[in-house]
Amino acid sequence: MQTTHTPETHPLSASGLQHEAIEILAKLTGVSGPRFHDGQFEAIQTLVQGRRRALVVQRTGWGKSAVYFIATLLLRRRGAGPTLLVSPLIALMRDQVAAAARAGVRAVAINSANAHEWDSVRDALARDEVDVLLVSPERLNNPRFRDEQLPSLLERIGLLVVDEAHCISDWGHDFRPDYRRIAELIAQLPPDLPVLATTATANARVVTDVEEQLGGASVVTIRGSLARASLRLGVLELPHSRDRLGWLLSHLGELSGSGIIYTLTVAAAEDTARLLREAGHTVRAYTGRTDNDEREESERLLKDNQLKALVATSALGMGFDKPDLGFVVHLGAPSSPVAYYQQVGRAGRGTDRADVLLLPGNEDREIWHYFATASMPDEARAQAVLAALSDMPLSTPALETRVNLRRSPLELLLKVLDVDGAVRRVEGGWIATGSPWHYDAERYDRIRQARIAEQSSMIEYQRTGECRMATLQRDLDDDTAAACGRCDRCAGPWYAVGIADEAAHAAASSLDRVSVEIEPRKQWPTGAAQLGVLLNGAPVRGKITPEQQLEPGRAIARLTDLGWGNTLRDLFAPHTLDASVSESIFGACVRVLAEWNWQERPVAIVSVPSRTRPQLVESVASGLARVGRLPYLGQLSLVGDGPSGDSGGNSPYRLAAVWGGLAVGEELASAITRLSGGPILLVDDRVDSRWTMTVAGMRLREAGATAVLPFALAATA
Missing domain, CATH: 1.10.10.10 (Winged helix-like DNA-binding domain superfamily/Winged helix DNA-binding domain)
Structure with missing residues (x-):
């Protein structure tokens, strides 16, 4: 391995390859008389003259994309084929295509968002009118692309680029199985075909792993200091979600320019964005649920400084480039310093100063645990x-x-x-x-242990009395770490700590809001009949008929919500014993019903039988009947052992598990018959797949109920 730590800067008067490269750099940057950053020309020279494989580990904003765009044009001038660039996110592809155009590089992308352009892209490739083709790692395994287009493309390419190359490694902070396939792709390439892997977030273990996958000892690794001179880091520990939201309401307007507010969950992003909009801030939510057109529009609005902030999950991680981004605030800490460094690296790329503040939450570790285990097979x-x-x-x-x-x-x-x-x-x-x-249990256990170590490092970052930037650098095994002189540990807190009374009240009111919709199921899952789901001897399929369907329902909150989600998570925690509903939660139930804008008020209440929380469900149902002066008709009956299996699982299995497990007993059926019409309020503790509510509601409709309104304490999503 050859490593360049502090390569010399190359002056404007250079000749030959360097002179060509500087001319292209001027077009790319729009700057007269540009100079390469330390290591940039070395990387270009390695690829173009040396035709070798290189790993570039440099801070965000250093100019890794300039290396592969300039190398591409230089190789193309020497008769090479197009560059194949593996890029992880659609948003990142959009920025890369735009940047390439500025340098005169003809770059096109093939991804799920531009399927209508694929034929024209293929035609342009056939005419050799494409300099860079961007694809996602998932595209490499699309059957048509893999079998029909990739073989001929690999015969023609002049350069392979793997962006965000930490994803190749088991130790990278993103678990992306498709990235592991790239090692197989590299093994198929001729040894003299240049390969470039780039990342800003690799510690020594990741570097070694990626080097091995690129070819081992022959790889040229160019690694610079990861210190970000423009970033002013800080950590402000506040005890409750209402305090963190109150701080944002009090001080968002004081943060310079526009920026990103990161949250750990989709619900937190949506709730925070709503609260900030209601307070007059121009913000939008940006999550995995946001459709592509809205994402693209939101990115453009932030780049044009028409938004104060995007309130985002990690969906905005690697895929966004705004050089003058003024701040990054985290509501809740990412699970590792590596991931945190990557996200805060979005700020201050083209400015002298940007503010970065972490507001950790008490619930962070629980969320870390969920995501860490969810990705492991x-x-x-x-x-x-x-x-x-x-x-x-x-x-x-x-x-x-x-x-x-x-x-x-x-x-x-x-x-x-x-x-x-x-x-x-x-x-x-x-x-x-x-x-x-x-099953490679040893490998997954190593990854699991690495995740635990990363979480511990993130806690240490929050608690350290030393320089924040130096701490992050050391977590990335950067041996140039030194005190930055700007963070809250080096220079004292730079951020205000007070929370305005009005902001605190607004945050508390927002978090105390109740009521989320339970959307009724409208379609039977494909293949349910194969699992024994039959109606009058015929398989259920297609649309759920109006006569079988629930009305839109309500729950107090989602378990992932910032406000009532915390209370409800405690209620449904494994260690919590079954008991009658607490006064505060029952009060929230009453508020949900009071605010429910139903077309027709329910005339009676029925509950879903519960084997794990019978006291809880019965107390909610009977209590609501008492407050609403409605008859409580009792609960549905369990057939045999009732619904089988645990919560979760896919729709066909969950429907099959509950299909034959619930029935309307004779006493309940008689009570329904005596009603003079009107909806029945159907009460359960929580909804997950919604199939228990769907089947219970259908049984009530079969028994004569004219409509069924589902109500639950919590929704899981």
């Missing part, structure tokens, strides 16, 4: 998937009827098995390859 489920597949293609929806996994974790598991060679994605679905496969 489970051996039993992996074996179930392999047992369900054969050499005949099976679509993902069809596979859901054979394996009790929800769509997202199922797709993630299939990607892991695909990378491991056990399954293969083909036209029409997935097949088993027949190759031996074993």
